[in-house]
Amino acid sequence: MGEGTGELGALLLADARLPTGGHAHSATLEAALAAGLPGERIPDYLSARLRTVARTEAAAAVLALRAGLDEPVDYTTVQAALAARTPSHALREASAALGRGLARLARRVRGDHPAVVGLSTAAQAVPGLRPMRPVVIGALGAALGMTEAQAARAVLYDDVQTVTAAALKLHPGDPLTTAQWLLDAAPDIEASVRAAVATEGPDDLPARSAPLIDQWAGEHTYATRRLFVA
Amino acid sequence: MGALTAPCPEVLVSLGAEPSGGGLAPSRPTTIEVARFGGRTLPVALEAGTFLLPRVMRRPGPALRVALAAIRASLCAGDDLRLRVHVGPGAHLELVDPNGTVAYNARGGRAAWRAEVTLAEGARMSWREPSFIVSDGADVLREIDVRLAPGAELLWHETLVLGRSGERGGALRSLTHVRGEGADLLVEELDLRDPRLRELPGMLGGARVLGQVGLFGRTPEGPHGPGRMDLAGPGAITRALARQTYLVDEALTPVWHAWGGHA
Numbered sequence: 001m002g003e004g005t006g007e008l009g010a011l012l013l014a015d016a017r018l019p020t021g022g023h024a025h026s027a028t029l030e031a032a033l034a035a036g037l038p039g040e041r042i043p044d045y046l047s048a049r050l051r052t053v054a055r056t057e058a059a060a061a062v063l064a065l066r067a068g069l070d071e072p073v074d075y076t077t078v079q080a081a082l083a084a085r086t087p088s089h090a091l092r093e094a095s096a097a098l099g100r101g102l103a104r105l106a107r108r109v110r111g112d113h114p115a116v117v118g119l120s121t122a123a124q125a126v127p128g129l130r131p132m133r134p135v136v137i138g139a140l141g142a143a144l145g146m147t148e149a150q151a152a153r154a155v156l157y158d159d160v161q162t163v164t165a166a167a168l169k170l171h172p173g174d175p176l177t178t179a180q181w182l183l184d185a186a187p188d189i190e191a192s193v194r195a196a197v198a199t200e201g202p203d204d205l206p207a208r209s210a211p212l213i214d215q216w217a218g219e220h221t222y223a224t225r226r227l228f229v230a
Numbered sequence: 231m232g233a234l235t236a237p238c239p240e241v242l243v244s245l246g247a248e249p250s251g252g253g254l255a256p257s258r259p260t261t262i263e264v265a266r267f268g269g270r271t272l273p274v275a276l277e278a279g280t281f282l283l284p285r286v287m288r289r290p291g292p293a294l295r296v297a298l299a300a301i302r303a304s305l306c307a308g309d310d311l312r313l314r315v316h317v318g319p320g321a322h323l324e325l326v327d328p329n330g331t332v333a334y335n336a337r338g339g340r341a342a343w344r345a346e347v348t349l350a351e352g353a354r355m356s357w358r359e360p361s362f363i364v365s366d367g368a369d370v371l372r373e374i375d376v377r378l379a380p381g382a383e384l385l386w387h388e389t390l391v392l393g394r395s396g397e398r399g400g401a402l403r404s405l406t407h408v409r410g411e412g413a414d415l416l417v418e419e420l421d422l423r424d425p426r427l428r429e430l431p432g433m434l435g436g437a438r439v440l441g442q443v444g445l446f447g448r449t450p451e452g453p454h455g456p457g458r459m460d461l462a463g464p465g466a467i468t469r470a471l472a473r474q475t476y477l478v479d480e481a482l483t484p485v486w487h488a489w490g491g492h493a
Contacts, residue, residue: 028432037431048432083462084414092462126462207417211440211471213432218456 009144013137013154016161020101025094026166026228027159031216034223039171043181046160050188052210054159056085057095057134058152058196059206064122064138065151073118079125079135081202086132087209090217094230095132102136106143115142152196156189157182166228238306238334252371253340254310260284262325264294265318274318281311293322293354295492300329305370307339314346317353317382324492330360330389333400335367344373349382349447356385356491361475363391368400369423376408376446378415383447384408387486390420391475392438398425399438408446408465415446415463437471441478443485450489457481 012018029037032045063078086092106116119139122131131139134155141151164178199205220230260279264271271294276284281304287295304311311331317323333341343362349355364370376384392399401423408416420440422428434440446465458468470481 032431041431045431048427048430051427052433080413080462081417084417087416087418087459087461087467089460129462205417207419208421209418210432211420211469212435212437214459215457215469215471216432218459222456 003145006145006147006150009140009146010150010154012144013140014157014161016165018105020105021098022101022158022162023165024229025098025162026170026230027162028091028213028217028220028230029163029166030170030226030228031220031223032213033170035212035216035219039167039173042163042167042171043184046163046181046185047188048210049159049163049213050156050185050192052208053086053091053213054156055192055195055208056082056206057159058155058192059199060132060134061138061141061151061155062148062196062199063202063205064135065141065146065148066138068115068118068139068142071114073114073121075118075122075131075135075139076125077202078138078205079122079129079131081205082132082134083126083129085205085207085209088214088217090221090230091214092129092132094217095134096130097229098133099131099136102133102140103131106136106140110140110143113143115139148197149193152193153189155196156192160185160189169227238303238336252342253308254342255308257281257310257312259312259314260298261314262296262323263316263318264296264321264323266321270294271317271321271323279312281305281309282313287326293324293492295324295326298325298327298329303334305331305333305341305343305368307336307341309341311341311343312346313344315348315355317347317349317355319350319379320352321350322354323356325355325357326492327357327359330362332363332365332394333368333370333402334365335400336369337367340369340371342371342373344371345375347374347376347384349376349378349384351379352381353379354383354385358387358486358491359389361389361391363394364400364402364422365394366397366400368402370400370402372402372404374404374406376406378408378410378447380411381447383445385443385445385486385489385491387441387443387482387491389439389441389475389478390422392422392428392434408444410447410463410465413463415461415465416444416467434471437473439472439475439478440469441471441475441482442467442469443482443489443491445489453485453488458485
C-alpha cells in the first residue's frame with residue numbers, strides 16, 4: 001500500500017507548499033517576539049523547542065505511525081498521552097487545527113487506508129479534541145510507508161521551518177540566514193529523532209515542558225493584533 | 231536562617247557505602263492517611279518518616295488540617311524524602327508545609343523528594359507548599375504522583391525556586407504525574423538541570439521562580455488570564471514565572487483562594 005511512497009511522503013510533509021494550513025502558524029514565535037524575545041535569539045528558541053515540545057510531538061508521531069500499522073488501528077492512547085503532555089489549551093487547539101488540515105490531505109490521498117480510516121479513534125480519545133498534528137502525521141506516515149525516523153524528522157523539521165518562515169514575516173531578515181539556523185539545529189533535531197524512535201509506548205512518551213512557551217501561547221490568545229493564529 | 235546555611239553533616243556526603251540506588255540512602259516515608267467519620271475527617275495513620283513529622287492542627291470545620299514539621303535538616307546529599315498521603319472517600323484534608331523545602335549543596339551527591347498522593351471517591355485535598363529551594367550545588371529529583379478516584383479533587387500550590395538569594399541555583403528535575411479516572415490528566419517533566427538550557431528562551435528565560443496552582447478533578451470557573459491553562463481533562467493550572475518569589479505569590483494567591491484554597 002505504501003510501496004514507493006515513503007521517501008516522497010517525507011518530502012511532501014516537509015513542503016511548505018502543502019495546502020494544510022501551516023502558513024497560519026508561527027509555533028508561538030509571534031508571542032515570543034511580542035514578549036521581548038530578541039530576533040538574534042531565535043536559534044536558541046528553536047533549541048528550546050526541539051528539546052521539549054517538539055520532541056514530545058516527534059515521539060507521538062512515531063507512536064501513531066506504529067498504531068497506524070496495527071490491527072485494529074487505535075490512536076486513542078497516543079492522542080490521550082499527547083493531550084496530557086500539552087497542558088495549554090491554546091497549544092492543543094493549534095495542534096488540532098494543523099491536524100485537521102493534514103487529515104483532509106490524508107483522506108484525499110489515502111482515504112481507504114486503515115491508518116487513515118482509524119483517525120476517528122483519535123477524535124474519540126479526548127472529548128472535544130480533534131486529532132492532533134503528530135497523530136495525523138503518524139497516520140499519514142503509516143499510509144504512505146514512511147519510516148519512524150522519517151515521520152519524527154518531518155515533525156521536527158516542520159517545527160523549525162514554521163518558526164523560520166514566521167520569523168521572516170515578523171522580524172524580517174535574510175532568508176538565507178534561516179537556512180543556516182535549520183542546519184545549525186541538526187544535532188538537536190537528530191537527538192530528538194533518536195529519542196522519538198526509542199520511545200516504547202505512551203507511558204514513556206517524552207513530557208519535557210517549556211513553561212515560557214506555554215505562557216506565551218496563553219498571552220497570544222489575548223493579543224488584539226496578531227498575524228498568526230498561534 | 232543563619233544556622234541553616236550549612237546544615238548537612240559531612241558524613242552524609244560520603245554515604246557511598248550503603249546507597250539504596252542513585253547514591254540515595256534508605257529512608258522511612260512520612261505517611262498521612264485520613265478518613266471521613268460522620269461529618270468530620272479524622273486521622274487514620276500519621277507516621278513520622280526520616281525527615282517529616284505530620285501533626286494535626288486543631289481547627290473548626292469539617293476539614294482536617296495536617297502540618298508537616300521538619301525532623302532534621304534536608305535535603306542533603308543522599309537524602310531520599312518520601313511522603314505518602316491517602317485521603318479516604320469523602321474526606322477533606324488540608325496539608326500545610328510551613329517551612330517549605332531547601333535542597334542544599336550536595337557537593338557532588340544527589341537527593342530526592344517524592345510524594346505519592348491518592349484521593350478516594352469524592353475526597354478533597356488542598357496542599358500548599360510555600361517554596362522548594364534548590365541551592366547552588368544541589369542536584370535534586372522531585373517527583374509527584376497523584377491518583378484521583380471519581381469525584382476527587384486536589385488543589386495544589388507549588389513554588390520552585392532556583393537558588394537562594396544571589397545564587398543561580400543547582401540542578402532540579404521535577405516530574406509531575408496526575409491520573410484521573412483511568413486516564414492521565416497531566417504528565418510533565420521540568421528538566422531544569424543544566425542552567426544553560428533552562429535559561430533558553432521558551433524555558434524559564436531569566437526567571438528563577440516558577441509557581442503554579444493546579445486544580446485537578448474539576449475545571450474551575452474564573453479567574454481567567456494568560457497564565458491559566460485548562461487541561462484536556464477536568465482541571466486547570468495557573469502558572470507564574472518571575473525573578474522573585476513575592477511576585478509569583480502576588481500572581482497566584484488570588485487564584486489559590488478563588489479555587490477554594492484554605493486561608
